[in-house]
Amino acid sequence: NAGVTQTPKFQVLKTGQSMTLQCAQDMNHEYMSWYRQDPGMGLRLIHYSVGAGITDQGEVPNGYNVSRSTTEDFPLRLLSAAPSQTSVYFCASSYSQFYEQYFGPGTRLTVT
């Protein structure tokens, strides 16, 4: 199993650009989520999904969109990048919200 994979590992965007951060898991997990982590801070939840076709907002959803068309993939879209979205983004998955979550290696995004 590859576990949770994220692409790209690093990305630099200009203000106003859009992009999609990819997240995929091969463990047949129903639950997937996106977090961001700013320097010296804990992780904050952006969006999550309890299964294909079902998504919900987390603590900091503004400026981000998600969809879940398959069990395996949970992409995060930045609609119009802003410097405040400079952060490290982690994707996670688990069998359900009760079980341990597996995190990906992260995507380091810089918006200039």
Added chain:
Amino acid sequence: DAKTTQPPSMDCAEGRAANLPCNHSTISGNEYVYWYRQIHSQGPQYIIHGLKNNETNEMASLIITEDRKSSTLILPHATLRDTAVYYCIVRVAFRNTPLVFGKGTRLSVIA
């Protein structure tokens, strides 16, 4: 979900036991205690979780007080590779609520 309080940082000598405390005085009867850690800039890693009984696995032990208002994560023989930020999280099982990470405890294992 109940809030947790952890010390911002701790040191531990290599080879000694690391005891990381967590206060969760407002925990309710159906809330579990979870521990994760984050090594440098990697994604967080699950360590252990429990409800009221003490738990042990290959990584650590979790000791929960009888009144469940606090808990301690024990790394029995800390190594330099255990240097990380450790997060104590309280959440309800079997409900669609995600993990909420605080700032955690930065554990430094010293040679």
